[in-house]
Amino acid sequence: MKTDDLIxxxxxxxxxxxxxxxxxxxxxxxxxxxVAAALFFATLGPRTDIGQxxxxxxxxFKFAVTGALAAAAFHLVRRQxxxxxxxxxxxxxxxxxxxxxxxxxxxELAAVPPGDWAARLVGTNxxxxxxxxxxxxxxxxALFLLALRAGAPTRPAAAGAVxxxxxxxxxxxxxxAHCTDDSPxxxxxxxxxxxxxxxxxxxxxxxxxxxx
Amino acid sequence: MRSAIAGDEAAYAEFLRDAARLVxxxxxxxxxxxxxxxxxxxVQEALLAIHLKRHTWRSDEPILPWLAAIARYKVVDGFRRxxxxxxxxxxxxxxxxxxxxxxMLGERDIGRAIAALAPGQHKVVASVAVDGRSIRxxxxxxGMTENAVRxxxxxGLAAIAAKFGRTGK
Numbered sequence: 533m534k535t536d537d538l539i540x541x542x543x544x545x546x547x548x549x550x551x552x553x554x555x556x557x558x559x560x561x562x563x564x565x566x567v568a569a570a571l572f573f574a575t576l577g578p579r580t581d582i583g584q585x586x587x588x589x590x591x592x593f594k595f596a597v598t599g600a601l602a603a604a605a606f607h608l609v610r611r612q613x614x615x616x617x618x619x620x621x622x623x624x625x626x627x628x629x630x631x632x633x634x635x636x637x638x639x640e641l642a643a644v645p646p647g648d649w650a651a652r653l654v655g656t657n658x659x660x661x662x663x664x665x666x667x668x669x670x671x672x673x674a675l676f677l678l679a680l681r682a683g684a685p686t687r688p689a690a691a692g693a694v695x696x697x698x699x700x701x702x703x704x705x706x707x708x709a710h711c712t713d714d715s716p717x718x719x720x721x722x723x724x725x726x727x728x729x730x731x732x733x734x735x736x737x738x739x740x741x742x743x744x
Numbered sequence: 745m746r747s748a749i750a751g752d753e754a755a756y757a758e759f760l761r762d763a764a765r766l767v768x769x770x771x772x773x774x775x776x777x778x779x780x781x782x783x784x785x786x787v788q789e790a791l792l793a794i795h796l797k798r799h800t801w802r803s804d805e806p807i808l809p810w811l812a813a814i815a816r817y818k819v820v821d822g823f824r825r826x827x828x829x830x831x832x833x834x835x836x837x838x839x840x841x842x843x844x845x846x847x848m849l850g851e852r853d854i855g856r857a858i859a860a861l862a863p864g865q866h867k868v869v870a871s872v873a874v875d876g877r878s879i880r881x882x883x884x885x886x887g888m889t890e891n892a893v894r895x896x897x898x899x900g901l902a903a904i905a906a907k908f909g910r911t912g913k
Contacts, residue, residue: 535764535784535787535788535791536761537873537874537876538788538791538792538854538873539757539760539761539764539791540757540876541872541873541876541897542756542757542760542791542792542795542901543753543754543756543757543760544753544872544878544879544897545795545894545897545898545901550799551799552799552800552802553799553800554802613800614800614801614802614810615797615800615801615809615810615813615814615817616805616808616809616810616811616812616813616814617805617809617810683797683800684797684800684814684817686813686816686817743821744793744796744797744905
């Protein structure tokens, strides 16, 4: 088949243009939050003392860091779906999230005597955390991978990994409302591990499903 | 591209020709002579990608970085797929045998992909892409409505692109 023939015949294919990737990601985000909320309230639900907890800096910090992760990763993955869109700025913003978390950990280490560090890190909910963050994040991850598939990520595995971070951030923010372990030491360790699981799953999913 | 989005077929064909030149230059440079990959295969795959992913270009942004990113991706993809194809050569050949029409479609990868389409899509895609008939002529020839031809043509293109995106089983 000659290239000229191909061009002529492509030009004859004029269906309405598909929705822009930005729009698809907005829809995916809305759906992801809804699905995650539904699963969260159906299974865990918020902790009973949430009114009191909301007064505590440590409790609020969990939402700051997971929310920042979801927002920064979402901003980045949206750009990754468009060929040629610069990702440097968005990637640097995402890089600030670990800095925020590290600052929280440092403050916690300064505020708590070394003898209590281990107990705070291990907490009481590690297994629940490692189960429910991936569980709540699975459907959001699938939605973001679908949006990526409709876009054109030139690095599908990397984009899939970032999609995993978005899903992880959303899932962790919901889970944080249930969990009574508020120490940044716990958050950095167990939330980190759970979100990393979603990130690896996202990278694999991107490799398999987001190629074009 | 802007007028193409507005539905100007001639302007769109012109744009695709420019894009083909750009991709061809990049593919020749990157592939070199010893790679065993025909740059023209990459050009055709990139054109198909440009066409099917044109919604990922934002009309308020310059188009060259977008085109260049797609071209680079397809060059890399060409290496990846052909590296892998060594293992699945027999399967490819089997598809070839099932579709006797392959001979007349030429030896390009896209030609082979067209040959492997489902019969309904195959006859429409072959009519438009290989025999060079217009959508209207194709509709008349097969007794289909123009709309049905357009749908089959579009789905056929998407199926071909999906074939290229596959990682190989």
